[in-house]
Amino acid sequence: MTSYNTKYETHTHDVVVVGAGGAGLRAAIEASSQGLSVALVCKSLLGKAHTVMAEGGVAAAMANVDSADGWQTHFKDTMKGGKFLNNWRMAQLHAQEAPDRIRELERWGAVFDRTPDGRILQRPFGGHTYRRLCHVGDRTGLELIRTLQDKGVHSGIDVFMECTLTHLLKDGDRISGAFGYWRESGRFVIFNTKAVILATGGIGKAFKVTSNSWEYTADGHAMAYNIGAEMIDMEFIQFHPTGMVWPPGVKGILVTEAVRGEGGRLTNNKGERFMQNVDPERMELSTRDIVAKAINREVKEGRGSPHGGVFLDISYRGADYIKKKLPSMYHQFMELADVDITKGPMEVGPTTHYTMGGLRVDPESQQTNIPGLFAAGEVSAGMHGGNRLGGNSLSDLLVFGRRAGLGAAEFAKATQQFPSINDADVEKAIVEVSEPFERDKGESPYAVHRDLQDLMQNKVGIIRKEAELHEAVTELQALKERARVCSVEGSRQFNPGWHLALDLRSMLIASEAAARCALQRKESRGGHTREDFPEYDAHWSTVNSTIRKDGDAMAVSTSPLPEMPSELKQLFEEAK
Numbered sequence: 001m002t003s004y005n006t007k008y009e010t011h012t013h014d015v016v017v018v019g020a021g022g023a024g025l026r027a028a029i030e031a032s033s034q035g036l037s038v039a040l041v042c043k044s045l046l047g048k049a050h051t052v053m054a055e056g057g058v059a060a061a062m063a064n065v066d067s068a069d070g071w072q073t074h075f076k077d078t079m080k081g082g083k084f085l086n087n088w089r090m091a092q093l094h095a096q097e098a099p100d101r102i103r104e105l106e107r108w109g110a111v112f113d114r115t116p117d118g119r120i121l122q123r124p125f126g127g128h129t130y131r132r133l134c135h136v137g138d139r140t141g142l143e144l145i146r147t148l149q150d151k152g153v154h155s156g157i158d159v160f161m162e163c164t165l166t167h168l169l170k171d172g173d174r175i176s177g178a179f180g181y182w183r184e185s186g187r188f189v190i191f192n193t194k195a196v197i198l199a200t201g202g203i204g205k206a207f208k209v210t211s212n213s214w215e216y217t218a219d220g221h222a223m224a225y226n227i228g229a230e231m232i233d234m235e236f237i238q239f240h241p242t243g244m245v246w247p248p249g250v251k252g253i254l255v256t257e258a259v260r261g262e263g264g265r266l267t268n269n270k271g272e273r274f275m276q277n278v279d280p281e282r283m284e285l286s287t288r289d290i291v292a293k294a295i296n297r298e299v300k301e302g303r304g305s306p307h308g309g310v311f312l313d314i315s316y317r318g319a320d321y322i323k324k325k326l327p328s329m330y331h332q333f334m335e336l337a338d339v340d341i342t343k344g345p346m347e348v349g350p351t352t353h354y355t356m357g358g359l360r361v362d363p364e365s366q367q368t369n370i371p372g373l374f375a376a377g378e379v380s381a382g383m384h385g386g387n388r389l390g391g392n393s394l395s396d397l398l399v400f401g402r403r404a405g406l407g408a409a410e411f412a413k414a415t416q417q418f419p420s421i422n423d424a425d426v427e428k429a430i431v432e433v434s435e436p437f438e439r440d441k442g443e444s445p446y447a448v449h450r451d452l453q454d455l456m457q458n459k460v461g462i463i464r465k466e467a468e469l470h471e472a473v474t475e476l477q478a479l480k481e482r483a484r485v486c487s488v489e490g491s492r493q494f495n496p497g498w499h500l501a502l503d504l505r506s507m508l509i510a511s512e513a514a515a516r517c518a519l520q521r522k523e524s525r526g527g528h529t530r531e532d533f534p535e536y537d538a539h540w541s542t543v544n545s546t547i548r549k550d551g552d553a554m555a556v557s558t559s560p561l562p563e564m565p566s567e568l569k570q571l572f573e574e575a576k
């Protein structure tokens with residue numbers, strides 16, 4: 001329902017999903033299938049999502065290629081890859097339900113690559129014991145989005161594109177809606193709802209070198225944090241080992257792990273396969289945290305490629321094979337770098353790819369600690385622990401997108417009346433988003449963003465040190481102040497400077513959470529490496545980092561990890 005007779009354009013739906021990547025689409029489909037009215041609100045155009053950057057495949061223990069695979073092995077791989085910091089129940093549900101979600105996707109029209117006898121083909125990926133990644137060449141995320149989008153638009157979901165939400169609204173303790181603006185006109189818009197599902201993705205644009213595109217500015221993290229939602233484990237950032245390093249304009253663009261899955265070899269400038277010294281058993285298919293750090297070391301110690309990466313070579317597989325299995329990589333390097341990967345190596349290096357931390361959710365329903373607020377996909381946390389295995393994000397968003405849709409639908413059904421929108425909260429939100437226009441001598445948001453990216457890249461990056469993290473926390477306070485008083489010119493009509501000024505506030509919250517948690521965790525584990533504490537630590541293996549808003553301050557603490565039941569622990573004993 002749309003109403004224009006109140007002061008602001010207001011839309012009323014049982015469930016509002018924010019973000020239209022895989023998690024948002026899957027959640028919206030599920031909530032809609034429960035007979036509820038559903039709004040799907042996205043900042044970008046439908047179909048433009050970081051989901052497409054999970055190129056190499058979706059992990060599910062279908063056992064089509066390696067018949068010994070099963071959910072127990074997938075569960076164990078996920079826990080080991082996450083360095084046992086995962087929420088065990090999420091990892092269990094994920095491993096158990098992923099194959100059903102793939103079969104469902106296939107029924108909805110996804111066209112996977114096939115085994116000779118017609119089953120879904122599966123390829124190897126880092127940290128997975130068996131060949132487990134169902135794929136469509138190197139365009140798996142794209143096919144997943146295409147399929148979900150097709151299904152979604154025929155499910156009666158109301159889609160609101162190019163609409164940025166900046167504030168979640170509450171009625172008492174529970175969620176009542178969201179406030180934002182149309183990117184083109186700058187007009188304000190309100191969504192009144194019984195339940196909100198955040199599926200806003202990650203925080204990659206806080207870093208200088210990233211595979212993420214402009215949308216990944218921590219919007220969901222910040223909106224939820226600002227109304228009292230708890231975050232966990234924000235220090236765990238995944239630096240994907242292989243992004244492009246050259247030419248400068250494309251630095252950070254993803255080079256899919258499928259290149260290594262199909263046999264790609266990493267070498268340094270001496271021609272050495274350096275993974276031999278790091279993980280001789282798994283070599284290039286070690287987990288991402290390990291491969292990224294190994295590449296970082298080669299470069300730092302002077303064994304890098306001419307443009308500051310290392311070499312990744314698949315050319316020995318032959319042109320036909322490469323063009324069939326890795327068509328996007330072939331075109332990407334040809335068009336962007338003038339490199340023919342069927343004839344010679346690529347140059348690659350780590351790129352900020354994924355945030356393991358995020359909003360704490362209930363594993364069954366994906367509800368946060370705010371009644372009526374749910375989260376799925378990268379903005380939520382727990383599933384991947386300290387390091388995500390490649391391919392587990394696509395299966396995560398299918399499994400937990402569905403669960404969030406169901407959870408929100410049940411919550412909405414149990415809510416008789418629409419909660420009220422508090423006018424004072426809306427007026428406050430309007431004042432906050434209008435502030436950048438009120439000043440004429442403030443700094444440009446672009447300058448603040450550039451400095452934020454440099455800071456996060458250099459001091460909260462792959463290798464961290466106490467002194468630099470202290471500096472990062474202090475410098476982030478200064479950046480927050482600069483962002484608070486930055487100014488933009490012109491009007492609210494399509495004004496990218498204004499959009500960035502607002503996004504900066506969200507990125508600064510996520511960055512501060514990452515830096516403070518990284519300072520607190522005195523050990524190295526997965527996507528968090530402390531040069532001064534290089535080993536695992538027994539205490540830190542039992543706790544999640546927690547982040548909450550405490551007045552104007554950010555409170556960082558720890559909470560005990562949920563205890564794994566004995567029958568699951570037994571799986572690890574049997575493996576020994």
Ligand code: FUM
Nearest residue numbers: 054055056256257391
């Ligand atoms: O390398 C890739 O294709 C990325 C996959 C993922 O992040 O899951």
